[in-house]
Amino acid sequence: MTRTLVTGANGFIGRHVIAELLRRGEDVVALSRSVVCDNEANAHLHRISADIRDTEQVAMAMKSVDRVIHLAASVATRSLTLSESINVEGTRILASAAAAQPDPPTLVYVSSLAAAGPLPVTREGPVTRAGIDALDETDPCHPISHYGRTKLRAEQTLPEFAEHVPITIVRPPCVFGPGDRNLLALYQTVVSGYNIVLSKKFRYSYISVTDLVTGILAAAHRGKRLVVGNGSDDSDRGIYYLTDPQSVTFVELAEMIAASLDELSIQRRRPLRHLRIPKTVGWLAGGCGEIMMRMFGRRVFLNLDKVREGVGGSWVCDGSRAANELSFRPAADLQTRLVETSTDYHQSDWI
Numbered sequence: 240m241t242r243t244l245v246t247g248a249n250g251f252i253g254r255h256v257i258a259e260l261l262r263r264g265e266d267v268v269a270l271s272r273s274v275v276c277d278n279e280a281n282a283h284l285h286r287i288s289a290d291i292r293d294t295e296q297v298a299m300a301m302k303s304v305d306r307v308i309h310l311a312a313s314v315a316t317r318s319l320t321l322s323e324s325i326n327v328e329g330t331r332i333l334a335s336a337a338a339a340q341p342d343p344p345t346l347v348y349v350s351s352l353a354a355a356g357p358l359p360v361t362r363e364g365p366v367t368r369a370g371i372d373a374l375d376e377t378d379p380c381h382p383i384s385h386y387g388r389t390k391l392r393a394e395q396t397l398p399e400f401a402e403h404v405p406i407t408i409v410r411p412p413c414v415f416g417p418g419d420r421n422l423l424a425l426y427q428t429v430v431s432g433y434n435i436v437l438s439k440k441f442r443y444s445y446i447s448v449t450d451l452v453t454g455i456l457a458a459a460h461r462g463k464r465l466v467v468g469n470g471s472d473d474s475d476r477g478i479y480y481l482t483d484p485q486s487v488t489f490v491e492l493a494e495m496i497a498a499s500l501d502e503l504s505i506q507r508r509r510p511l512r513h514l515r516i517p518k519t520v521g522w523l524a525g526g527c528g529e530i531m532m533r534m535f536g537r538r539v540f541l542n543l544d545k546v547r548e549g550v551g552g553s554w555v556c557d558g559s560r561a562a563n564e565l566s567f568r569p570a571a572d573l574q575t576r577l578v579e580t581s582t583d584y585h586q587s588d589w590i
Contacts, residue, residue, distance in 0.1 A: 242266040243459075244300055244344070246291055246333065247310030249273065251419050252349065255448045256308055256455065257284070270300050270311070291329035294336070301336045306345040306459050309333055312390070319385055326389035331396045338403040345405045347459045350394050352412040352444065352480070353387030355380045357552035373444075373486070373557040376475040383551045384544040394478075398465050407462035408478045409455060412556055416448035416576065417583035425489075426496055426581070426590050432509035434493040437546070439515055442486040442553040447576035450569040454481035457565040479565065480556040485573045489513075495574055499581040505590065518550050 243260055247253045248269035260267050266283045274288040289296030291311040301307070313325040330348065337343050355374055382388045397406050415422040428434050446454075458479055465477040487495065490513045497511045525546035548554070561567040569576075584590045 240264070240266055241306065242268065242304045244268045244270060244304040244307045245310065246270045246308070247312060248286070250310055251416075251421075252414060252448055252451065253310045254418065255416070255452050256310070259452045259456070268300055268304060270297075291325060292332055294332055297332055298336045298339065301333075301340060301344070304344045307333065307337060307347065308455060308459065309346060309348045312349075314386055322385065323389045323392070326386075327392045327396065330393040334397055334400040334404060334406070338400045343404045345407070345459055346397075346400075347455055347462070348394065348397060348406065348408045349455060350408050350410045351387065351390045352410050352482075352554055352556050353384055353548065354382055354390040354394060354410060355556070356382045356387060357441075357548070357554050359552070373555040374480070375557040376478045376480065376560055384547045386544050387548075398467060401465040402467045405464045406477065407458045407464055409458050409462075409481050410478065410556070411446050411451050411454075411481050412444035412554060414446055414448050414451055416580055419448065419580070422580065423584065423589055425493065426500075426584060429493050429496045429500065429511060430505075430507050430590055432507060432511055434490070434511060434513045436489040436513060436515050437518065437549045439488060439490050439513065441549075442488055442555050443492070444480075444482045444486050444555050445492075445573060446482050447569065447571070447573075447579070449576065449579075450483070450571075451481055453570065454479070454561060454565065454567045457561075457567045462565055479561040479567075480558050481561055481567065482556050482558040483569050483573050483576075484558060486553075486555045487573070495577050496581070499574065499578040500590075502578060503581055503585060505581065505585055522546055 243265060245253055245256055245267060248257060249271040257267050257269055261281060261283055264283065267285070269284060269286045270289055272288065272290055274286045287296065287300050289300065291297065309330065311325070311329060313322040334346060337346050355378065358374060380391050382391050394408055397408065400406065462479060463477045466473050493511060493513065497507065500507055525543045528542040
């Protein structure tokens with residue numbers, strides 16, 4: 240029976256990964272900073288409370304596992320140094336522990352489209368592939384946010400372990416689905432009738448957490464692996480974008496959400512209007528969010544990193560490699576997945 244170590248087990252994606260592994264009857268070691276109490280005991284689930292930077296605890300959790308799905312990450316914290324330490328040093332510690340095992344497990348690192356950065360605003364930008372309208376794995380990375388830079392640096396720690404550990408990197412774009420609180424803020428604006436955006440033209444890739452979990456497990460099972468040193472001829476080997484093929488603007492996404500609410504007969508306060516705010520207002524709001532986050536540790540929807548990404552251009556990636564090498568394609572279209580999310584939010588009394 241396959242035994243999988245899942246880091247970031249209490250997170251949005253981690254909970255879905257664990258649920259799917261248990262559904263398949265597999266053994267799971269769930270690593271997180273705090274242990275949650277499960278409503279039902281499960282003989283296949285073993286929870287460990289530890290920081291991803293705790294070398295001894297990570298080494299203990301690594302024993303006798305066949306694969307590792309590394310999700311633990313800091314998206315935003317009071318300290319940029321702390322964020323980098325979790326994302327970069329934590330990944331190095333995990334990979335080192337895997338390499339030290341007598342029979343090293345397969346390691347799937349769940350990175351982010353933020354590690355690559357947005358599409359160039361002009362054709363004179365850093366990406367030179369002619370006619371580009373979506374990033375693929377051969378394009379150079381130019382992250383523009385602190386989060387993106389730490390995720391890329393974490394990726395760059397992994398090739399040195401590739402001689403001993405089979406490693407695959409997946410880069411999802413924006414992830415949404417049942418239980419996600421990030422997209423909830425947009426849902427709430429749609430219900431209110433006012434969708435506030437920084438741009439009406441930039442396009443974005445998305446993926447449902449349900450489909451992402453399928454893609455992660457496909458990458459663990461049959462994905463190509465990084466090679467030692469990641470030389471210039473094979474630097475993109477073992478890296479996959481996992482995405483829905485449909486990209487949308489924030490205006491289009493809000494309209495799709497509104498349609499999903501209407502389909503479920505969930506009342507909205509008024510017809511939807513889209514209001515574009517100046518960048519200066521966005522920066523001011525992001526600054527206020529940053530202060531709330533840094534001073535009080537509060538979860539915020541908008542901080543400076545989010546503004547950097549919001550004004551940086553389109554965030555669109557190409558999932559062709561995952562389709563060809565992993566046989567991965569989302570099992571349902573974007574609108575269907577939004578209806579599923581709307582249903583969950585409504586049943587949870589979030590909207």
